[in-house]
Amino acid sequence: MRCLLSVVFLCGMFLTQLIGEEWQGPLPYKTMKTSASPRIRAPEFPEGMEWLNTDRPLRVADLRGKFVLLDFWTYCCINCMHVIPELKRLEKGYPTELVVIGVHSAKFSNERLTENIRQAILRYEIQHPVVNDKEMQIWQSYAVRSWPTLVLVDPEGYVIGAYSGEGNYEAIDRRLRESLAYFRSRGVVKEEPLNLSLEKGRLGPSPLSFPGKILADPVKDRLFISDSNHNRIVIATGEGKVIDVAGSGEIGRGDGPFNQASFFHPQGMALQGETLYVADTENHLIRRLDLQSRTVTTIAGTGRQGGFLSLGGLGTKAELSSPWDLSLVGDKLYIAMAGSHQVWVMDLANNLVQPFAGSGREGRVDGSLEGSAFAQPSGITTDGKRLFVADSETSSVREINLLTERVNTIVGLDLFEFGDVDGQGAMVRLQHPLGVVFHEGLLYVADTYNHKIKLVDPEKKTSRTLLGDGRPGYRDGKEGRFYEPGGLAFGGEGHSQIGGRLYVADTNNHAIRIMKSDGKVETLRLAGLKPTEARPAVGFLLPGAKEINLPPQALPTNSTVELVIDLHLPEGYHLSPLAPFLYGMDSGGSLALEGETTRLEGPGLPVRIPFKTLGEIKELPLKVSIAFYYCREDNQGVCLAESVVWRVPLRLEAQGETVLRLDYAVGRPF
Numbered sequence: 001m002r003c004l005l006s007v008v009f010l011c012g013m014f015l016t017q018l019i020g021e022e023w024q025g026p027l028p029y030k031t032m033k034t035s036a037s038p039r040i041r042a043p044e045f046p047e048g049m050e051w052l053n054t055d056r057p058l059r060v061a062d063l064r065g066k067f068v069l070l071d072f073w074t075y076c077c078i079n080c081m082h083v084i085p086e087l088k089r090l091e092k093g094y095p096t097e098l099v100v101i102g103v104h105s106a107k108f109s110n111e112r113l114t115e116n117i118r119q120a121i122l123r124y125e126i127q128h129p130v131v132n133d134k135e136m137q138i139w140q141s142y143a144v145r146s147w148p149t150l151v152l153v154d155p156e157g158y159v160i161g162a163y164s165g166e167g168n169y170e171a172i173d174r175r176l177r178e179s180l181a182y183f184r185s186r187g188v189v190k191e192e193p194l195n196l197s198l199e200k201g202r203l204g205p206s207p208l209s210f211p212g213k214i215l216a217d218p219v220k221d222r223l224f225i226s227d228s229n230h231n232r233i234v235i236a237t238g239e240g241k242v243i244d245v246a247g248s249g250e251i252g253r254g255d256g257p258f259n260q261a262s263f264f265h266p267q268g269m270a271l272q273g274e275t276l277y278v279a280d281t282e283n284h285l286i287r288r289l290d291l292q293s294r295t296v297t298t299i300a301g302t303g304r305q306g307g308f309l310s311l312g313g314l315g316t317k318a319e320l321s322s323p324w325d326l327s328l329v330g331d332k333l334y335i336a337m338a339g340s341h342q343v344w345v346m347d348l349a350n351n352l353v354q355p356f357a358g359s360g361r362e363g364r365v366d367g368s369l370e371g372s373a374f375a376q377p378s379g380i381t382t383d384g385k386r387l388f389v390a391d392s393e394t395s396s397v398r399e400i401n402l403l404t405e406r407v408n409t410i411v412g413l414d415l416f417e418f419g420d421v422d423g424q425g426a427m428v429r430l431q432h433p434l435g436v437v438f439h440e441g442l443l444y445v446a447d448t449y450n451h452k453i454k455l456v457d458p459e460k461k462t463s464r465t466l467l468g469d470g471r472p473g474y475r476d477g478k479e480g481r482f483y484e485p486g487g488l489a490f491g492g493e494g495h496s497q498i499g500g501r502l503y504v505a506d507t508n509n510h511a512i513r514i515m516k517s518d519g520k521v522e523t524l525r526l527a528g529l530k531p532t533e534a535r536p537a538v539g540f541l542l543p544g545a546k547e548i549n550l551p552p553q554a555l556p557t558n559s560t561v562e563l564v565i566d567l568h569l570p571e572g573y574h575l576s577p578l579a580p581f582l583y584g585m586d587s588g589g590s591l592a593l594e595g596e597t598t599r600l601e602g603p604g605l606p607v608r609i610p611f612k613t614l615g616e617i618k619e620l621p622l623k624v625s626i627a628f629y630y631c632r633e634d635n636q637g638v639c640l641a642e643s644v645v646w647r648v649p650l651r652l653e654a655q656g657e658t659v660l661r662l663d664y665a666v667g668r669p670f
Contacts, residue, residue: 042068042153043141045131050114052121054129055197058101060157065190067098067176068153072133072144074107075120076393076432076449078322078338078376079166080148082305084124085282086169091128094176096191102130105139107147108418108432110449110484116472119484119508121199123210123229129196152176155183155190167307204579204629204639205531206510208234213325213435214505214512215269215276216491223491223503224269224276225512231263233278233289234529238491238501240512242528246289246296253283253303261296263287268325268380268487270333272348277333279323286323286335286346286353300346300353310340312354320344320353325435327380327387329402334387336377343377343389343400357387357400357407364394364414365407372407374398375415379436379446379487388443388458390436395429397436397445397456397463410443411456411463420450420470428463430454435505437488444502446485453485453504453515467504467515474509474637474669480521483508510638523636531578531639545625545643548664552649554656557613561658566606568665569630576639577602579629583609586623590615590652613652622648624662640669 044060051057060068071087073080087100102121106112111120112134121130133139142151150168152161152175161175183189209229216223222243225234232247244258252262264282271277276289277299285301299315306319313319321339328334334356335344342358357369358377365373377398379390387400388410396412411428419429433454435446443456444466452468468482475481487505502515503524512524555561563585567575575581581600585591592612600607624646631639644664 040159042151042157042159043138046137049137050132052114052118052130052132053127053196053198058129058131060153063099063153063194064157065155065188066194067094067155067179069098069100069172070103070138070142070151070153071100072103072105072139072142072147072149072151074105074111074147075117075124076108076111076376077147078393081124081322082166082339083148083150083168084126086166086172087128089169090172090176093173094180096193097180097189098176099194100128102126102128103133103138104130105133105136105144105147107416108449110431113472116484116508118199122203123507125200125229127196127198127200154179155188202641204576204631204641206638207526207529207531207636208510208512209638210507210510211487211505211512212265212267212281212507213269213487214489214503215271216489216501216503217271218491218500221491223489223512224271225505226266226269226278226487228265228267228281228507231265233263233266233269233276234526235291236524236526236529240524240526242526244291244294245529246294253280253285253298255287255296255298258289258294258296261287268323268336270326270328272328277326277328279326279335281322281324281338284320284322284339286320286326286333299351306340308340309360310355312344312352315351315353318353324378325380325390327382329382329384329387334380334382336380336389338376338378338392341374341376343374343380343387362393362415364391364396364398364409364412366398366409367407369400369405369407378434381436381438381443383438383441386458388436388438390433390445392432392434392448395431395433397430397433397443397458399458410458410461418449420447420452422454422464423462425461430463435485435487437490439490439500444488444490446488446504448484448486448507451482451484453482453488453502467521472508474506474511474632476513476520476522478520480513480515482506482513485513511636523634525634525636531635545645546664547645547647548662550646550648550662552651553660554651554653555613555660556654556656556658557615557617557652559658560610560612561660563609563611563624564606564659564661565609565624565626566661566663567628567630568663569605570666570668572633573630573666574633575603575605576629576631579639579641581607581629582627583607584623584625585611586625587620587650590618590620591622615652617652617654619649619651622646622650624648630666642666 150163212228213226235244246258254262267281268279274291278287288297288299301320306321324338325336331348333346337344341362345356346353358374361373362375363373375393377389378392389398395418397410399408418431421429431449434448445454447454453466455466456463472483473481486507489503490500504513506513627643629639
């Protein structure tokens, strides 16, 4: 999105004062200080907001001595995604002088939920604090008018710059360098790092990580899975036996053999014989996988993001912008180019890649190919004569007729008209759909932010719910539940109603789900796909550690006591056998563990830890901290981490209990 008003930088009383003469590029701070415009104090963050990637709420006042860059974003927004690499460059360049804070001011109702923002932070690998501005209070106090907007605050708490849209790295970097020298000369810059408690510490081992798209080859019984955050393509049978993996798992854009090649959050795919084409989204590339020689080759894109109204070019000379999905018609590879709000085409006969439909303006405009407008197209499929597009930001499904070269809307209305309403045509409401597949005259749509699969009739222009109840979650069976599904595919044996198995890339559940002929949903068990390494907890306490205060306990002094920790996990979950169970005990030196370890590998429940009480009769506080990973029984989803802290007043006596029992019931993830 450019994302609300593409040509308006910033209006409003607050930032209008800032822009004036000062807006003519980043001037030295001492020049700004003598400007006729008054210095503007950065408004404080309201109390009571939910924060992520930090173990405490932050205040502007607490960040004095640091430059603070506020990133006003919403996680659906492709332009906001494009800003993230710029922010990471700035964070790397100014590791102690700059603090980036993401101010998440949601567009879609689904994006208001803190847990959903947490998933987006993990998916985009964001490592700075984020505040959930769900009521847009911070947005209003800074008079922001569009996503993304960046506001720079100096070490004394005054606003010194505001930037709208993407591509502002050089301007912000220049302003920081100029201003940093001035503030250092005054001795007001605090250069110690800000300690953070990152959400990624919650993640354990996972076979898949945020799978974005899936493609089926029923003829040869193959599934191709974009294991997006593992930066690889997984190839399996329809029953889940892993055949091959393309990609080392490392972020990169290297070509070569499957085990050496690298990707960066790949998404959509298209198959032509033994050639698989991949939209390598965050590399801004199209890759070709030779499934017989097991090699990867880049066929389109430079690796640099194309600018607004890029005209394309020949193969690796063309600049692309976040290609999200692919569809083949003959030798024409059609590309849902989310970053430029267009559909592009690559002629595989001559490697020419160029815009096909969409002016580049963000919106929902039907009509001619060049006069039409899309908004972040993220899914594309075909019946051979028409292209069907999941146009995510307009929450609509669009049609491109390849014969008449006209664009029409099948269901949905416009940029800020979304919801969950079945019906016909413009009365239908979807919420940020990312995936679409055509099968036997019907369209199956991943209605991502509604956590549903919709069935759309392109002739009647109707839409109805096929799967999901609108609540995010994980549940198999007749009442299947999903969590922001992003991709769909058909495969397997046909039958009268569906025509085969429907495969779903259930993105935030880190799983592939299947709807079989009886309408029941089950999770695909991927046999032979090794989980990633567990990420051990740092210092035991993870974000949002549960604190439990217990009544006083009496233990015998100078004795061996057994600590028994009993975790009551949700039904269908177990402790991860592949991740550590970490624990710590602190009593001021009056307790000693049997052995030196504070790490257990794959313990059973309850966990039993012997320790000794030392010294004379007295009272003392005991703090027991644990961090553990728990996984679904099917081992096909991500493992989650949780921390608990018990505080127990102890009295060491001549006699007492020789067992100290601590219990904790883990809530369901959804």
